[in-house]
Amino acid sequence: MRIDVLSIFPKMFAPMRESIMGKVIERGLVDFNVIDFRDFTTNKHHNVDDVIYGGGQGMLLMPQPIFDAMAHVEATAGDRGRVILLDPAGRKFDQHVAEELAQESHLTFIAGHYEGYDERIRSLVTDEISLGDFVLTGGELGAMVVIDATVRLLDEALGDKMSAVDDSFSTGLLEYPQYTRPAEFRGMKVPDVLLSGHHAHIKSWRLKESLRRTYERRPDLLENYQLSAEEQKLLNEIKAESQLNE
Numbered sequence: 001m002r003i004d005v006l007s008i009f010p011k012m013f014a015p016m017r018e019s020i021m022g023k024v025i026e027r028g029l030v031d032f033n034v035i036d037f038r039d040f041t042t043n044k045h046h047n048v049d050d051v052i053y054g055g056g057q058g059m060l061l062m063p064q065p066i067f068d069a070m071a072h073v074e075a076t077a078g079d080r081g082r083v084i085l086l087d088p089a090g091r092k093f094d095q096h097v098a099e100e101l102a103q104e105s106h107l108t109f110i111a112g113h114y115e116g117y118d119e120r121i122r123s124l125v126t127d128e129i130s131l132g133d134f135v136l137t138g139g140e141l142g143a144m145v146v147i148d149a150t151v152r153l154l155d156e157a158l159g160d161k162m163s164a165v166d167d168s169f170s171t172g173l174l175e176y177p178q179y180t181r182p183a184e185f186r187g188m189k190v191p192d193v194l195l196s197g198h199h200a201h202i203k204s205w206r207l208k209e210s211l212r213r214t215y216e217r218r219p220d221l222l223e224n225y226q227l228s229a230e231e232q233k234l235l236n237e238i239k240a241e242s243q244l245n246e
């Protein structure tokens with residue numbers, strides 16, 4: 001996968017060289033480039049922003065540097081790929097969007113700043129993505145979040161210390177509780193079933209606890225989830241158990 005990011009703060013992307021993402025780049029699984037669109041300004045002072053027509057506080061990113069930086073991406077990569085604008089007005093980012101983006105061979109992100117973008121910049125864009133209902137100072141952190149969640153889904157990205165298969169949201173449910181050694185720590189015991197070696201029982205316990213966690217913490221996820229007969233039975237048990245504990 002090739003990833004280009006258009007930003008005026010390229011140094012903010014230093015964390016992308018660490019941890020899993022760093023290894024993924026080192027191994028050549030992702031060709032990661034940050035392009036400072038200030039380098040593409042044609043004005044004497046290398047300004048990337050200007051005042052807002054019609055008045056109003058703050059400054060807006062001008063179209064010219066971003067259009068020219070995008071032309072540079074196209075010239076070097078052969079295409080722009082899927083062009084993602086980080087913007088509070090965009091589609092809310094979630095695991096499904098990450099799964100969709102992980103299918104692409106080329107992603108280009110545009111990170112905004114100041115009051116945001118001149119509206120014409122949106123003509124370059126295929127997707128607008130928001131991290132949530134809050135306002136960040138810039139699109140860099142948003143781009144890094146989207147890139148991290150997407151890249152970890154690529155085949156071979158996680159190595160053998162992690163797996164995305166049972167992650168929360170991948171299955172449509174939150175992940176079940178997990179434990180590592182020791183079997184007892186400060187009086188807190190690992191559930192017996194996990195030490196039993198009985199794979200079918202462990203599988204069923206995990207499914208039930210996954211359903212329980214989702215039911216208790218994110219019942220909204222269950223509204224769009226197709227329960228199997230077994231899952232429905234387990235959920236009924238969970239509801240009965242929670243009534244007993246009330």
Ligand SMILES: C[S@@+](CC[C@H](N)C(=O)[O-])C[C@H]1O[C@@H](n2cnc3c(N)ncnc32)[C@H](O)[C@@H]1O
Nearest residue numbers: 086087112115116130131135136137138139142
């Ligand atoms: C200060 S914000 C501009 C906010 C804009 N005036 C508005 O009200 O929508 C500057 C930049 O940060 C990024 N940003 C801010 N909040 C974001 C969010 N929730 N999701 C994604 N990007 C965001 C965008 O790139 C945005 O252009």
